[in-house]
Each structure stands twice: as structure tokens, then as C-alpha cells.
Amino acid sequence: MGRLEGKVAVILGASNAESMGAATARRFAREGAKLVLAARRKEAVEAVARDVGALAVACDIVVEEDLASLAKQAVDHFGRLDIAVNYAGVESGGPLIETSAETFRQAADVHFVGTALFIKQMALAMAQGGSIITASSLTVLVQAPGLSAYAGSKGGADALVRIAANELGERNIRVNAIAPGFTRSAMTAGYFAVEAVTRAFLREIPLGRFTTVEDVANSALWLASDEALVTGQVIDVTAGQSLRRTPRPDEFV
């Protein structure tokens, strides 16, 4: 019997077969969950959804009506909502003194406001309690120059997770974040293409290999299952890199 038998899960940010969202969808499906997969463009998520027998839904995390509709479609289609996972993210980089207000606001909109509204709308639809999981980042745990908009907004979301967990416990809803290490995905493909970058990162990873999307999916499965009496936590899946540091750009040579 699967570890998520009888449960219904929403996963936002599954638009690419190589993504954390897609890996999580495959893992959850193997454990018996019924799935709703979402991304900004419905066409982008349809292929992944077809592979795991999931419902595909269009959802932009910065639009609260989209999030409410996503939760409603899960409940309408499968009768309930137990698990909600958010991997939506937007990349940004550059020195703070060169970063525009627009860039800060865009990162905050997706990572901070979007996460808050995701937690809110999913919690409102979880009539029997549940587990909400959102993606934090290595960059919050060990900062690096050039990531003020990205890591700042992700760090704000971690504070949200703790407060949401404190408030939503009485509804038997657990809220946690996963902080993946430097993980090969569509978002990081550019970095992984440069050997000097991967070499510099590997020196800072005690377990000696990069976090994979499957590692992240396994962690999400554990948090999603009824086995984790865990709430308000940032689960570190950085392979120990948070014990060390993030390499500086000048080390990428």
C-alpha cells in the first residue's frame, strides 16, 4: 500500500519533466496519491500530467483567484485536498545597488506574496487537515552576494511558513518548507553548464554530490505523509552545504 493512498495533492510548478514539481508528481503517484498539476500555462504542464494521470490546471501564483480556482478544482474533481506543494519561483541576480525596485517587487510577488496566498487558499480548501509544502532555498541558509531579491523574498516566505504553521495547527494542517541545495533543473541549467561553477559548489558539499530533483521529491513525500509530526520547519536538503558556504562568483574560474 502506498504511503499517500487515498490522498489528493496539488503541485504548483511542474511545467517541465526535469523539474522538482514533475519529480514530486511521479513520486507521489507511485505512492498512490491523486494529483492536480499546475503551472502558469496549462499546455506546459499537460505532458507531465498525462504521464502520471493527473489533472492539469493553469495557475499563476501571483493571482489569488487562480489559486482559489486551483484548490477548488482539486476538491471538485477528487472530492478533497490533503497535500499542496509549491515550487513556483523566479530567478533574479545582481548586486543590490544595481537591482531595480521592479526586480525586488517581482521576486517578492512570486516568493513572498505568492507563497502567502498559496498557503491561504490551499488551507481554506483542506477540510480534513493536510500538509502544505513550499520551496525555500539554500540561498537563505548560506547567503551569497547578488541574491538579495531572490534570497530575501524566499527568506520572508520561511517566516511566513512558521507563522502559518502556528496558526493552522488547530486545523490539523502542517506547513513546512524544503530548502534544496544546488539542484540541476531548468532554472539552474545555465550554472550547471559551466564546469568551474559546479567544481566550486562541489567543494562546499559534504556529501559530495548535488541534490537531485528526486531527493527533493523524497523529502516532500516524507512531509506529505502522515508520518511527519513536523510543522513550521525549513527542511534542509542541501547535502550539508549549509554547514559550509556558497562559493563567490570570483571562485567560478
Next chain:
Amino acid sequence: MGRLAGKRALVVGAAGRGNMGQAIARRFAAEGARVAVAGRHRDVLEELAAGIGGVAVDCDFADGVSIGAMVGAAAAGLGGIDIAVNATGWGLLRPFLETSAEELDRMYALQLRGPFQFFQALIPLMTGRGGSIIQISSATATILFHDHDAYMATKAGTDHLVRSVANQFGERGIRVNSISPGVTETPMTAGAQAVPGLMDAFLESYPLGRYGTPEDIASGCVWLASDECFMTGQNLQVNGGLTLRGNPSAADIAASVAAAAG
């Protein structure tokens, strides 16, 4: 097929009926691991080992020589060790100003020197195949509790040791993490459970509205022990959100006990 099929696990601190170590050992066995259980009470260990098809090993965790011998005997009995859990602890409640030098020495021996020497004994054994070491810490390593200074300080010290050992031996495929339970219904808290109203004082501190059980802690250990887990150097809060709120104060507890007494 169990999540720990083919693994060889050592659980220290399993010689108290109904304690966390026993729940962890039973759960590991149910997930397919072969388990060695260690502690100070041979009869209790043998009863547990017989029930789960495991091996019983004597150990006094306050004695470094005993720790080394215990790890060696467990490795011999199991043919190696892939997973090791330290579930020992001494839940001393004593006001700071009244804590004696003898109590501090014993606390240090059990809760800091013991884990240190346990890890020292395990690293060479796990080198080559890798492994997962799990230290049972406490929520009080993060949030305070009254009259618990010696306990809290040594648990917090060992959590930092966990980080350092994880950092040093990750390259050998050895992961090292700790789990922090909150108040759990175990023999360690039997005294508190016997006082009407005392445990109730804690409930408001738990966002999920219940204390943890030894089985919750065992589930956390299965996660950290399995090959699915890619975490190291972490302190995992398996206490239903207790650290978000903090423990009740001595005054809160006294009020709850007084209310229960009518």
C-alpha cells in the same frame, strides 16, 4: 518491502519498557532492518530482542570503554552497522543554583561525552559503506525549560557536534542528524504524567494539539535512516510545532496543576 530492508541498525537506550529506543527498534525491525538493541538492563533488552529477532548488547553510556565494546559487539552480531541511534538521556530537573558538580559530571558523561565517543566508535565502522547516525536531542536544546539547565546545555552542545561530524565525514557517505522531540509519553516523563494537570499545561504550546509519541519519533528516525533521505548535519524538530510557541513557564505549570487539584 520495508524501507530499511537489508540494513543493520544499532539502537542505544532501548532498555526501558515503553521508551523511545524500544519504539525505534520495533519500527526499524518492521521496516526490514536487523536490529541490535543496547542499554543497561539485560532482561528488558533480551525481551525486546526476542520480540524483533534482534541482538541484545550491554552498555553503560556513561562509560566510554563500554560504548566502544557495545559498538564492537553490535557490529559483530549484525555483520556491520549501517544505522545507529543514540536514544539515551537523563532528564534531570534541578534548579540552576542547586545543580551539583556530581550531577554536572554525570550529565556531561551521558549527554556529551557519551555521544562524542559513540560517534568516534561508529565512524571507522561506517567508512566504506556509509551510514546514517541519529542523535535524539530535545526541543529544549532550542527553547528553554525551567530547572533543566544541565540537560539543555549538553543536548545543545551535542547538536553542534552533530553538525561538525556531519561536515567532516559526509565525504565518506555518512550522514549525521539529530531529532528533537517535545514532551513525549515515555518513562522519562512518567513522574510528570502522574501529576494531575501537569501534562495539560503543555498542550497549548503544541500547534497540532497533541504531544508526540515514541512512534512519532520512530517515524522520524526511519526517514533519517532510509536511503531516501539526503539530509546531513541537521536538527529535525519532530514535536508538532512546539518550538514555534515555546514551553510553558514554571508558573503556568503550577497554575495548571493547582486547577486540576481543584
